[in-house]
Amino acid sequence: MSGEGFGANPAKTTASKAFVNGLGSGVAWSGAKGDGAKGRMFSKEFQVSLPYINFLINGARDNSAVLGVDLLVDGKVVRSASATEERGSTGMEWRTWDVRDLEGKMAIVRINDQSEHGWLVVDDIRQSDEAKSLPIDASVAWHESLRPQFHLTAPRGWLSDANGLLYYKGTWHVFYQHRFPGSNYVVWGHATSTDLLEWKHRPVAIPSGTGDSNFSGSGLVDWENASGLGENGEPPLLLFYTLHPNKDKSRKCVQHLAYSVDGGTTWRNFAGNPILKTDDYFDRDPGVFWHKESRAAFLVLSLSKNNTDRPAAEYGIYRSTDFKQWELMQKLGPNGWFWECPDMFEMPVDGDHARMKWILMKASSDYIIGSFDGKKFIPENDKIKLRWGGNYYATQTFSDAPAGRRVQIGWMNTDKPNWANSFPGMPFNQQMSCPRELTLRGTDAGPRIYRYPVREFEQLRVKTIALPSRNLPPGENALAGVWPELLDIEFEFDVRDAKRIALRIGTEEITYDVMAKKLNAFKASAPLAPDDGLVKLRVLIDRTSLEVFGNDGACDLSGVFYTTPDKRALSLTAAGGGIGIKKLAVHELRSIWRE
C-alpha cells in the first residue's frame, strides 16, 4: 500500500450503492479519505497459473494508471483495466484479463488511484479457469482492446454528439460533446484532421466556465466577417452552442457564440453572450448557416417543449445579419418529427447546380427536402428516413467543405440504458461514425440522399484479398480462412435463387433478405432493392463497430459490438439457393493511431 487513499481497513461492502455486487464483507475503496486522496495497493507476488484473472471494479473512468488496476510482470504493466463508470452508480462489475500467454510468470496486481477527482473500488481479484466477462486489456494507449482503430474517440472520458463541424484552410475540425475525467459538466472536445482519417486531439475548445454545460451546436467560417469579430484580415471561425444550466431550473438554456481568430487553435466566448434567448427551458442545438444570396445568417433551433411533449416539438428558424442578434422568422411543426440537432444545407440533385434543393435534417439524420429563399423554408415532401435503426445519432455535416462536399459524422452511440458502463475497462467511452459523403440523387421516388464512406477511406487499405467471381452454392463459406481484424469489404452479388445472404463477423450478422428486399443488422432493417438483380454491400469493420452501406449508399446500418480477436471469424454464406459473386474484395485496414 502507498498513499492514504485506501484508508487503513477495507470498506464495508454494504457501505455504498457503488459497492453493490461486492463479495464478502469488505472491498478496497480509494474514497475513504475523499475524492482527492491518492494511493496504491499492491498484491503479493504470485505465479500466473490459470487462464484468466477476474475482479470486480467500479469507479470513475480515467486512464488505468490514474484510476484502474494493472498487472505487472518484471515491473512492466502487461494488462490493465480502467474503472469505467461515467456517472451515477450502478454497482461493481466483473472485468477479466486473458493471461494465457503469461502462464508461469511471477506477477503483481496493483490498484491505482492517482486522481484528484475520483475514486475506485475493487474486490475479489482471483485467477480462474473461467472468464467472468469479456476479456479486455487497456495497457497500450490508443490500442486498448476495445478502442476503435479507425473511428474517432475521446482520449479519455465521454464523447457524444458531433458539434461545430467545419473546414478551414486544409483542416477538418470536429468538436464533440465531451465529459473528461473529473468534469461534471459537458464541454466541447476538439479534434482536427487534414485527411478525415487521422485525428489530432486538441485542448477542450469551450470549457465550462460557470458549472453550466455546453450543449450541442454548429460552426462555420464567417468569410465576410459579418460578425465583425475577425482580426488581422483573417475570417473568424464561429461556434454556436447551447448553454445548459444543468440542475438550475430557474434559468433557461440560452444560445451562445464562441469564436477563433487564429484559424481554430484557440477559442473565446463572445462578450455579448447570450446571442439568443427563447421562452422555454430546453430550447437547444443551434444549427447555423450563411445564406450568400440574402447576405444573412440563419439559425435553426430545436424547440423541444422542455422535453416533456415531444410530439409538440418544433424547429424555429431565426435570421441575423451579424450572427449576434437574431429574429424569429419561421416555425416548423409541430408534427411529431422535429427533434434535436437540426442541420440545414443546400445540395445539388445529381451534381447539377441548376437543380439545388434544401435539406433540413434532424438528429437521427432523417430529413425533409424543400426550398429556401432566405425568407421561408417550404417543405416539398414528407419526412424521409435515412436512419434505419442501429447506433447512429446526433449527426452533423461540415460547413465550408471544399469542392461543395457534404461530409457527415454521427455519434455511434451504444444502446441505452448502459451508456455509463459501455466500453468496459477502457479509459474512453463512445465513438464517432466514419466520415460519410452525402449526395442527393434523382430516384423514381424523387431526390434522395445517398450516404457513403468518404473516398479518403481507401487510403487506409494496406492489403487486399480479391476473391474470384463465381457461383457460391448454398452453405459454402466464401470467406473461409479470411480473418484480419480491421476490414473494408466490397461485396457485389447477383441474388439468383438465394433466399438469404449472411455475412457473419463473430457474433454479429449482416443479412440480406431477398424476398423482403431488406438489409438487416443490429436488430434493424433497411429497405434495399436489387439493382438489375444485383446487390452491392460495403462493410467497414472496426474493433468495436460495424457500418454497412447498401447499393452505393442508398441505405446504411451501423452498430457497436464488443468481441475479442479470437472470436471474429468471418463467414459469408447464401441460404435457400446460390448467389453469383460479382465482386468480393476484402481490404485489411491500418489503424489511424500510429505508434
Ligand code: FRU
Ligand atoms: C442529443 C442531445 C442534444 C443536446 C446534447 C447534450 O444527443 O440531447 O439535444 O444538446 O445531446 O449532450
